[in-house]
Amino acid sequence: MTKTTIAVLAAAALAAGSALAQAPAGDAGRGAQKVQMCQGCHGIEGWRTAFPEVYKVPRIAGQHPQYFVSALKAYRSGDRAHPSMKGIAATLSDQDMADLAAYYAQPGETTRKASK
Numbered sequence: 001m002t003k004t005t006i007a008v009l010a011a012a013a014l015a016a017g018s019a020l021a022q023a024p025a026g027d028a029g030r031g032a033q034k035v036q037m038c039q040g041c042h043g044i045e046g047w048r049t050a051f052p053e054v055y056k057v058p059r060i061a062g063q064h065p066q067y068f069v070s071a072l073k074a075y076r077s078g079d080r081a082h083p084s085m086k087g088i089a090a091t092l093s094d095q096d097m098a099d100l101a102a103y104y105a106q107p108g109e110t111t112r113k114a115s116k
C-alpha cells in the first residue's frame with residue numbers, strides 16, 4: 001500500500017465517521033450479508049407478513065441511515081414495543097445496525113424483492 005492510498009483511505013474513514021457522528025461507520029457490503037433475517041418480513045411484496053396474522057410491515061429500503069439505526073436501537077432498548085422487531089434488534093450489535101442501515105440506504109435497494 002502506498003502512502004497516498006493510506007491517506008485516501010484515512011480521509012474516507014474520517015468522512016464516513018463524521019457523517020454518522022459517534023456511531024460505527026456502516027458498510028453496505030457487510031450489511032448485505034446480514035439482511036437474510038430481515039427480508040422474510042421487509043422484503044415481501046406489498047410489505048405485509050402473513051403469519052401469525054396479517055400486519056403491515058414498514059418499507060425500510062431507502063430509509064435514512066440515522067433514522068434506521070435509531071429505530072433499531074429503540075426496539076432494542078424497549079422504547080419501541082413491537083415484539084418481532086424487539087426480538088430481532090436484541091440480536092444486533094451497533095455495528096450490525098450501521099451495516100444494515102448502509103445497505104438499505106443504497107439507491108438500488110428500493111426495488112429489491114425477497115425472492116427471485
Ligand code: HEC
Nearest residue numbers: 037038040041056057058060068071072082084085088100
Ligand atoms: C418478523 C418480521 C420482521 C423481521 C424478521 C424484521 N422486521 Fe423490521 N419491522 C417489522 C414490523 C412489523 C415493523 C413495524 C413495527 C412497529 O410498528 O413498530 C418493523 C419495523 C422496522 C423498522 C422501523 C421502520 C420505521 O419506519 O420506523 C426498521 C428500521 C426495521 N424494522 C428494520 C429491520 C431489520 C434491519 C431487520 C433485520 C435485521 C428486520 N427489521 C427484521 C417486522 C420485521
